[in-house]
Structure formats: structure tokens, C-alpha cells
Amino acid sequence: NWLNTPAANNGWAIVGDEARNKTARQFASRESGTTTNRPTLVVNFTPPAGTFACCSVEGSCSVATTASCVAGGGTPDTGQTSCSPNPCPQPAGACCNADESCSDAVTISACTAGGGTYQGVASTCAVSQPDCGLEPFVDALPLPPVLAPTGTRPDGVPQYQITVQPATQQLHRDLPPTSNLWTYNGAYPSFTIEARVGEPVEVKYINALPPGGHVLTVDRCAHGPDYYADAPRVSTHLHGGHVPARYDGQPEATILPGEMDIFEYPNNQLPATLWYHDHALGITRLNVYAGMAGFYLLRDAFEDALGLPSGPYEIAMAIQDRQFNPDGSLFYPAALQNRFTGDKVLVNGKVWPYLNVARGKYRFRMLNGSQGREYTLRLENTANPGQVIPFTLIGTDNGLISSPTNLSVVQMAPAERFDVIVDFSAFSAGTEIILRNDDTTAPAVPNVMKFVVQSATGFTDPIPVSLRPVTPIPEAEAVQSRWFRLEQVSDACAGNQWLVRTLDGPLGNLTGDEKWDDLSELPRLGTTEIWEFENPSSMMHPMHIHLVSFQVLSRTEMDGTALPLEVHEINTWKDTVRVGPGTRVRVIARFEDYPGRFPYHCHLLDHEDHEMMRQFQAVNPPSLCDNNGVCEYREDSINCAADCAEVSGARCGDGLCEVGDGENYLNCATDCNGQQLSQPDDFACGSGVPNAIGCGVDENDDRCIDATTNRFCRLMPRLRASCGDGLCEGAETAGS
């Protein structure tokens, strides 16, 4: 906290008379948020006779003799003997403001009082802006184009193709092109997928990244890179999507360069602002940071008929922070972070852009797509900074709310979405309205983007007073409760790591299940559960659960004292909830449709990558087990153990060189011999044997993988293949 919230720092003055009760006094530090509370040192000095105020060119004052003043380049003011108050004329110059903008003709005192850096007498912004940083609001807000299908299946399902590939893109007018982007289809952010409820879409994901290492530095302390090192693995998750486990972007089901995978999204859920982003185990933060994120907008006829702003008046905004190297490339720390916060905020891939808006209403689908930064957003009319301009909330993470509600500020945790209407109709042409971020997390970034009101009239229809009714899930419907504690523990490799630890009750004992591989939560499909996250730590964790849309039931202090829910958390559909320090949050969800393993995790990406991610397995009802000795559809190793045995370990002959489970070219030549992409068959895959090479981790593209012959190599052991969990795992075959 000392570093992260310096405004809260203070000191103690010890009076020293221990006979009295109060012998100490708290005082603010020079970093205090209240300027007048900052400590000042007052020195009383009586200058000797014959000295006068001496003014420097910069306007500072000292007391000196006339001769020494002139000798030092100053101008004596013989009418003044004191510098208090400062009698010197204040020259003006350029001021680098706290938001990296530059203002001309500002006095040094006015500049520093506003948190700026004075650039010198007679300096100008024409010269000084580059020293101030990146000038805000010089690039137009990019509007990600809609992705066009590449084909249509015989059953009418549109087919999309997303190729993960490097790209170079200019992210600010004055920033050199950023050359270390890894993107979907060459665009950061990606193209937007438009989908409709009840109409499935197919997406083919192709990993066309260069073989070799990752474009950003991989920390091998993370689970995933501890096996795969810096291999450029990808696995794409549709955030907020209600999809089968097979298509969920399972963190371990990554594909390597040269591989592809085909997903089908059923779109059987409420319309919502979804987004797709990478979810590869242990390198999610790096893949998302490098650019792997895009919108997936799901609609239906009911929402269309509401008459909300659409077309040019409906804009999705991906808000993400970044930090740049001087050459324009993305900077990310080599080691896992507690919480990364960049010093620039981008919206749809431009640093601090602007948007020209018509005088009317806009629907903004705002996404906090940042690694770990929270935002406290507010609209500020530069001509009238005190004016409150509301965001009219119409929807949250997973769909519309019952009726519009005005918010004066929007507080967004990572991965949260706010679907809002902003009405510019009351402003005259030329009005500039800045989307401010009042969150002071260091490095503080006060700007997000700017709206410039134009003279044209835009969308002026009224917003319906009723949107889509949200019915609360009754607590009594829940058949199971689960409790989790969010805690940091020591870690031999990285020093520490964060965990989601299963408890045996509210404020209960640890059960010992706390890692990714600890599969302890088995919600039954067709039932409702209440999950409670308790957070005794000093950090906020935005907790995300795959598969389900949940409702937030309550937030309390650790001792159970009730805390109010935020407006956007009351009777709304969510998939990510803020669990603040020292609080407990309960959510309720219906587990429906899709059996299998799904992650739940903290969406601070550095936490997610470092063990603050678990998986639950949604299991079929026991009534669907027919005990006929064959593991069939809707049977799994939990609901039908007799038919669906758990299998583990390697199975020679399955086309998968299971190095992690002990296979090599000596004990399983059929799976592990000569399967190098684009190489003659004279290599040997596997470990523990002479001259073997590993799986997909070497630099020369001689990986033990050949997608064209459907042969793969896996270094990570498959410890517990569970038949019926929706994933075809290492030792599982069609026969087993």
C-alpha cells in the first residue's frame, strides 16, 4: 500500500511527554491527496541590512545584496526586502500536464500546482510535447470491423476463420509502429464476430505464429511454461459464452504453430457483450497483452425490437492499458507480477483516442480488457468540469438489465462489461467531453478517451423504460454451496503465488484442494449452486466462472457485516464479480447443458497465470447412467463410474507421443518415431533416451508434431483423464 496508494501514507510526530495520554500526532506525507495537508518546512530568517529581494529569470526569489544578485544573473528589487510573498514577475512557458498533454503560457507555479512539469521560460508545446509524453486525443477511435464468414456448412452454420499471427500496428500518432503484436487475423483488437441467439457459428482457430519462442518473456515459474517453456501455445476462450467444454478454450488444450482447432459456439444463451481472448495455461497474460482479444456480440429479435441506438450509434470499446518501450514495442515484465498496470490506456488499440459524436444517444459496450487495472470512469465536460453526465446502464456482463439506471461513475474490474447509453444531445457543437479515470492506482492514468460533439443530430429516440426482465434465482433453489478462500502463499520458484482454496464451510477449514489439478468441485447439471469467495487478502480479485451466468447474492465484511451491492450487481447477469479486500461475495448460478471441465479463476491475468485458477467438472445426473458397460453420451466417470472408468497414463498407438507420461521412441516407436514437422523421419521424440528431442520447445521447427498426419506430442502428463468430461485426453481413445 505504501507504493500503490501513496496518497494514504502518513508519518507520526512523537511529542515525547509520556506522562500525558496523547504523545503522538499523525501527519500527512508530501504525497497526500489533499495538497493543503502536505507538510511544509517554514524557516524564519531575518536578512542582514543591505539585502533585497533578487528575482531570477525563472521567477524564483532569493534575498541577496544588489551586487551578488546581479553577479548571479538576477534582477534586484530594492523595493522589497523579503521573498514572502514572492514579488518576482512570473514568466510563462510550456507545462507538461499530468496526463501527458502540454499547455502553453503557464506560469511555473500554476504548472506545478496542477501536478505538471514546467518546461522553462518561453518554452512552447510545439517543441516540448515530445518531452511530455504521448499527446492525448490525437487519433480517432478505431471501430473494429465485423468478421466476415469464410464459408457456410451444409447445415447452414456460418464458418469463420481466425488465424493467430504476428502484426505491426501504429498505436498512437507519435509512437513508432508496435512490431511485437500477436493478433487474431492481423488486427489488434481483433475483428468483431456478430452472432445471433439460436444460430450456431463455427470458428476455425489456426496457430500461424512463428515456431520458436514467445514474443514476450515467459516466466517458467508458471504452470504450463514449467513444461512447455516459451512455446507459443494458444487456446481461445469465448468469455461469457455458454459453450461445451470441448469449445471452451481449455487452458491445457493448447495448439502450437502449424496446428488448428475447430470450435462450434451454440449461442443458446441471452444476448450479451462477449469477448474472445486467449486462455493458454500460464501464458494467458502474455498472449492477451500481445493482442489476442476481440468482441463477440450476441443479439436476438427481442433486443433488436427495443430500438436501442444501433449502427453508427452503437460502439464496442475495449479499454486496455499498456506500457511501451522507446521503439514503440510493447513492454511487459519478464517475471510474474502481483498486478500489472501500464501507463497508457488504449481504447480499441489506440492510446487515448477521440470520437466525434453526433448530438444524440450512443450505446457504448465498454469492456475492461486490461491485465489488472481497475477503472473509475466519469464523463467530464471540459467547459463545465463539475457537471455530472450520466452513464445510463442498460446491461452487464451477460445481458440486458430489467430497466435503465443512471450511474454517475462506472467502476470496472478486469473482464467486466458495462453496456451503457450516453446522451450527447444537450451539448452544443464543439463541446469536448473526456472519459476520465479517477482510479489512482500507480501509475495514475487520468485519461481514457475524448468525445467531441459535432453539429449533426444523431439518434434521439427514447430508451425504453423496460428492457429485458431479469428474474432473481431464489436462494432456496440451490442444492449445494461451495466456499473458497483467496490467498497468497509462498512459492519456491517465484517467491509467492495466489490460490483459490476450497473450504469445508463458510470461514471454514482448508480441504487441501487448491491447485489447478485438484478437481474437487463437481456441480451436477440441472442444479443450482451458491459459491462464496472470501478474500482475507489486501487485494481485489475479480472472480470469473466459465460456463454459467451468475447473479450476485451478497457482499459482506469478513465477519458477515452486510455491505451494499453495486447497482450493476443487483439482479443482473454476471460472469465476473469484484471480490474486494476483506470481503466475502456470494453468487448463485444454474449449471446447465454441458458436462465437462471448466475453469474458474481470478481475472487479474498475472494471478490467473500463476495458480489462481481452478477447474470444476459439471457432471451428468446419475439417472442418465444405464450401467451397460459402455461409456456413452451423457455418462461420465462421476455419474456412471461402472461404465466410464478413469484412465490415466500413456497409451501407445494413439498417435500421441505422451512424453509426459513416459512414452519415448524406444518404448513406443509408433507414436514417437520420426514425427517432426517438415523434417525427414530421422528424429526421435521422447525423454530419457539418447539424442531425443522434446515436444514443441526447440528453436528449429523440428517439433515432434505433424498435424497433417494427425500426430501430436504432449510433454505435460495427463494425470487424470476422466471419461465424460468433454475433453478427449491423452490416454483416451474412441475405444476407451
Ligand SMILES: [Cu+2]
Ligand atoms: Cu487475483
